[in-house]
Amino acid sequence: MILGNNQVEGLNYNEKFAHVAKMIIVHTFLAIAIAKSWELHQMDVHNAFLHGDLEEEVYMKMPPGFRSPTLNQVCRL
Amino acid sequence: MRQALRCWFAKLAGALQQYRFQQSHSDYSLFTLHKGTLQLHILVYVDDLIISGNNSSAIHTFKHYSSTCFHMKDLGSLKYFLGIEVARNSTGLFLCQRKYALDIISEVGMLGVKLVAFPLDQNHHLPLVDGPPLSDPDHYRRLVGRLIYLSVTRLKLSYCVHMLAQFMQHPRQEHWEAALRIVRYLKGNPGQGILLRVDCDLQLYAWCDSDWASCPLTRRSITGWFVLLGNSPISWKTRKQHTVSRSSAEAEYRSMATTTCELIWLKTLLQSLGVAHPRPMKLYCDNQAALHIAANLVFHERTKHIEIDCHFIRNAILKGNITTKYVPTHAQLANIFTKALGKKQFEYFLSKLGIRNPYAPT
Numbered sequence: 001m002i003l004g005n006n007q008v009e010g011l012n013y014n015e016k017f018a019h020v021a022k023m024i025i026v027h028t029f030l031a032i033a034i035a036k037s038w039e040l041h042q043m044d045v046h047n048a049f050l051h052g053d054l055e056e057e058v059y060m061k062m063p064p065g066f067r068s069p070t071l072n073q074v075c076r077l
Numbered sequence: 078m079r080q081a082l083r084c085w086f087a088k089l090a091g092a093l094q095q096y097r098f099q100q101s102h103s104d105y106s107l108f109t110l111h112k113g114t115l116q117l118h119i120l121v122y123v124d125d126l127i128i129s130g131n132n133s134s135a136i137h138t139f140k141h142y143s144s145t146c147f148h149m150k151d152l153g154s155l156k157y158f159l160g161i162e163v164a165r166n167s168t169g170l171f172l173c174q175r176k177y178a179l180d181i182i183s184e185v186g187m188l189g190v191k192l193v194a195f196p197l198d199q200n201h202h203l204p205l206v207d208g209p210p211l212s213d214p215d216h217y218r219r220l221v222g223r224l225i226y227l228s229v230t231r232l233k234l235s236y237c238v239h240m241l242a243q244f245m246q247h248p249r250q251e252h253w254e255a256a257l258r259i260v261r262y263l264k265g266n267p268g269q270g271i272l273l274r275v276d277c278d279l280q281l282y283a284w285c286d287s288d289w290a291s292c293p294l295t296r297r298s299i300t301g302w303f304v305l306l307g308n309s310p311i312s313w314k315t316r317k318q319h320t321v322s323r324s325s326a327e328a329e330y331r332s333m334a335t336t337t338c339e340l341i342w343l344k345t346l347l348q349s350l351g352v353a354h355p356r357p358m359k360l361y362c363d364n365q366a367a368l369h370i371a372a373n374l375v376f377h378e379r380t381k382h383i384e385i386d387c388h389f390i391r392n393a394i395l396k397g398n399i400t401t402k403y404v405p406t407h408a409q410l411a412n413i414f415t416k417a418l419g420k421k422q423f424e425y426f427l428s429k430l431g432i433r434n435p436y437a438p439t
Contacts, residue, residue, distance in 0.1 A: 025346065026127075027311040030172070034275055034277075035274075039130070041136055041153065044126070044150045046150060
């Protein structure tokens, strides 16, 4: 999350959005798997937020300590 | 950036759909693949995935596929997920949040205090207290927030956190003390959790209850429900009703309607997980008057104003979606979600609700 607090709804982002399973579903999912004696596995994604593709152009200020040759440059994400 | 996780989910969903997974309509974080006899299910929690299915090699093939799409780490069989500890044995799957509970206890510095047998005083007057407001309400908000998450495996906390969460805006000294009492209660059995059992008939059984006009400020009632899948607890809730009820039967009736909604949703969820539920779902209620209103197609003078709920439950009964049954109050499992109970009642419900404590000294 880069300076997410400066974004204004409707102005510079579509929607904050993370897919979160409800706990009731977690219970139901596990209860069914155990009742049917199925295997249960788990996987985890490294840096999930780096995987998506941006639909709009987003620019970022240079991180502190990062020197650019000219002062008025920014990063394009 | 805020849109980063949305982008990530779109990409993940795309990859899963390419593998012929279907996104469930009951919950968009659930993906299922049914092909012939093969069944694969995936549950997504932002960047954590739980995978389950009836074919071991298909699970491994899928894991390999997803590793080629993303930079993923295979954590093997499910042991620890979102702070929930998962242990499997011959009786079933045991879920607890022991580490999380111990973290809460040590954070408020309660490791050395005396224990209490039940979390909330039976005759509490929390909505009416007028003690000094807390100088640091954030402390209270954080603690209650953590207790709310703890009620994922500690269903007895459901009513207590429902009470405490009402004072997040302006917490007072007494509220803070009530929250600390819950922590002292936790200290007695931090490893308590729920057992999802192997011997499960995959049918839904629900209990609904209400506490009429229990909120002294608004005179609104409380709905509590509890749902078992076979013998495994899967859904429970304490919630204040939206409107004032004019009688206890009416309050009970509204809680029946809310519980019916939950049951109908759970049934579609089961369907997307490949579990058929041809028999009507059982709904237990301890109020005869409410059961009569549900069963008889008669409009009473006193139920004119709850017409919509009446039609809703009657339709569900007529369609064969649910059947209602009377249960005496002492065997009413949803009781624990509508009021603070004493030690004796508490212990009675423990075994009934599928709560276990493998860490208890025997």
